[in-house]
Amino acid sequence: MRIDILTLFPDTVNAVLHESIIGRAAAKGIVDINCVQIRDYTENKQNQVDDYPYGGGFGCVMMAQPLKSCLDAVIAQAGERRRRVIYMSPQGKPYNQETAKRLKRDYDHLVLVCGHYEGVDERFIEACVDEEISLGDFVLTGGEIAAMAVADSVCRLVPGVLADEQCYIGESHWDGLLEYPQYTRPELWEGRAVPEVLLQGDHEKVERWRRKQQFLRTQKKRPDLYEKLALSDENDRKLLEEVKKEQGRMQLTLPVSCRPAAEADLPAMMEIVRDAQASLKKHRVDQWQDGYPREENLRFDMERGECFVVLHGEEIAAFFTLSTREEPTYAAITDGKWTEGMACCVLHRAAVAKRYRGSGMAAELMKAVERQARAYGLRCIRTDTHKKNKPMQTLLRESGYRYRGNITVKVNDDHDPARQGYEKIMKK
Secondary structure: EEEEEEEOOOOOOHHHHOHHHHHHHHHHHOOOEEEEEEHHHHOOOOOOOOOOOOOOOOOOEEEEHHHHHHHHHHHHHOOOOOOOEEEEEEEEEOOOOHHHHHHHHHHHHEEEEEEEEEOOOOOHHHHHEEEEEEEOOOOEEEOOOHHHHHHHHHHHOEEEEEEHHHHHHHOOOOOOOOOOOOOOOEEEEEEEEOOHHOOOHHHHHHHHHHHHHHHHHHHHOOHHHHHHHOOOOOHHHHHHHHHHHHHOOOOOOEEEEEEEOHHHHHHHHHHHHHHHHHHHHHOOOOOOOOOOOOOOOOOHHHHOOEEEEEOOOOOOEEEEEOOOOOOHHHHEOOOOOOOOOOOOOEOOOOOOOHOOOOOOOOHHHHHHHHHHHHOOOOOOOEEEOOOOOOOHHHHHHHOOEEEEEEOOOOOOOOOOOEEEEEEEEOOO
8 A cells, every 4th residue: 555645744744654553564565655745846936835815815725736746746656556636625525434444445545635724726626636535524724634644544454554454343433333442450440440251261251242332332422323333243233132122221320339238128138039039930940939038047147247238329239148157068069179278258148139130230249249258358259059040150150250060958858959059269
């Protein structure tokens, strides 16, 4: 790709385009960027390139002759190519990523003409310009900034300029969507944590999360682009429907906090229990179907200081029990084993209120569990769930827990005692 920029300020443009990534690509010969001084081609003894406009008005207009002579010299030097002469103008078509892809795909020589003063003689535009491009609905003092933007955005699409095409395929505007959020070290900065999914090493989940974030970001920041989305990929259409469904659920708009449960919380907690029991029964999961947990179970947990409620604002949205006592049934684990040499706490009796399902409250609950485990001075958390309780299994895996084997819990004779054991070792 060869790009010639016709300008009155070649040193300024060169200083930008021959640095960093584009500059390195030019040094390697991957792209050829030339900044040509228009003033060198004037036939005026004073090297004049502009004059007063016919009909009067403010400022001066760039003359057609220096521009045409400069363009002719550039074309003669470049030879036969798939060429496009572009005038950077506030009257041009607004520039976007699709235009950048078209210019890279259809041409191997771009001539970018930078106007100045009050513009250029219209006859040069009529005779020599193939296309006018604007950065947006505003006016600059010259076309140099716009030309540099076009040159940079086109050159980065040329093979070899970036390390891999994936460097630009997932970026903003490539397929009509904005880019997903990016994070780097440290994992926690000023109280803000990196999303858990990015720390788990599951590339498929990471890609799915990132794609969903593209939909959400575009909808929030550029609703005009979001309304124009025309998705051809079936997976994208399904994911977008999932996003819409999630947005129909309750949103967490108030601060989420956690505190020890109190006697006054029992009515709200038991309502959560009853809703959870009904949901498990509906999905044929034989868990919490023998009247457990009862008020006395939760009260016993409170007395030991092991029961906690998760609040959305002032409303109880979830609860859990986190015990530092050994769970006797876990010692007889089969088909696997727990991590040895780790002091652990055990997560029991956790549930989210019905109206908070799908809101992200379950993930907030798991974060609260981890904070409490650290408050205990422990890094290992163990728990169990029924083999048919797929939502809980998914939540555990997404929260960084690993399946460790099978255990048997004590329940009434007519209920299934088989459970799956999960464990998480938190980083120091």
